Amino acid sequence: MKRALVFAKADTKTLNEHLQPLRRYLHAQVGRPWDKVWSDIAAGLRVTSTVQQHVRDHVFDFVARNVFLRAGEPWLREFGRERPLRESYRELWVDPRTGILRHNRHRVTWRQTLRQRRERTERALQARMVPGPGDVQYHLLADGAWWEVVLAREPEAGPPDASPPMDVVLSSGLAALPPNEFYGQDGVYASRKRQLSRREAARLGLRRQNLGRKRP
Known part of the structure; x- marks a missing residue:
């Protein structure tokens, strides 16, 4: 499996320029075991690079890890509270039953949230x-x-x-x-x-x- 080499030149670009490649890379890994995905990302980024370390830190802006099932529905535990995964802005999640990376198909975007609030x-x-x-x-x-x-x-x-x-x-x-x-x-x-x-x-x-x- 190709490692996250899209970040190898992160020192020469700004952080924002690498968040979209990170997002695309993570979406391309849907269906894979999360442990392997994370291992590839860790191998492709140097912790000695400030920018690359920031890119690594932003992985979990896209991926919900601390997921558990409640009455068959995925819930997310973070920041000292629990809420349904469908209320999270994160685009991907790790299935606690299998460890597989999945799409958060019920995600509500900020734009949708604002529109619903206005309505x-x-x-x-x-x-x-x-x-x-x-x-x-x-x-x-x-x-x-x-x-x-x-x-x-x-x-x-x-x-x-x-x-x-x-x-x-x-x-x-x-x-x-x-x-x-x-x-x-x-x-x-x-x-x-x-x-x-x-x-x-x-x-x-x-x-x-x-x-x-x-x-x-």
Whole structure:
């Protein structure tokens, strides 16, 4: 088996230039015993070379070693915690039953994670906020009632000692999210709020939730 000679000239290149060859090499070893793969890598890299040692250290950014099975599902133990292998960003893993290097086919990339997070945020926003006319939004707040909220633009930067405008929703304890996430846009705050009556909420198609909390 060809050793990891793609790293033999690592002293003349930057670390990043060698991570992609390392990644390709590791993927080409899928199906082999991990002990043999690691032996080949160790033989092809000199510990006396700083760059080559860094390349060796990055092997485990791609390969999950401390894997065990829980109810038939691969789990990873690292950093003092345990989690399903499918939640790991590592592209490859060592099967604890056979010692064979395998693809992590259920891996979720950082890009996918960010997209899923944005989608969850958007769904949550749609569930608790309905746009109204102009600067009006209708919000389902922490007391289980719908409120009419009027937004205003944050003022331009003023004197250092100037007090920021008070957000009448966030300051009331009826919401805890950051303003940009809560209102779905940047640079705004709630200048006024008014609780909708049941009739108003029904007319707008908004359903009240009973969360067992009274309005302050």
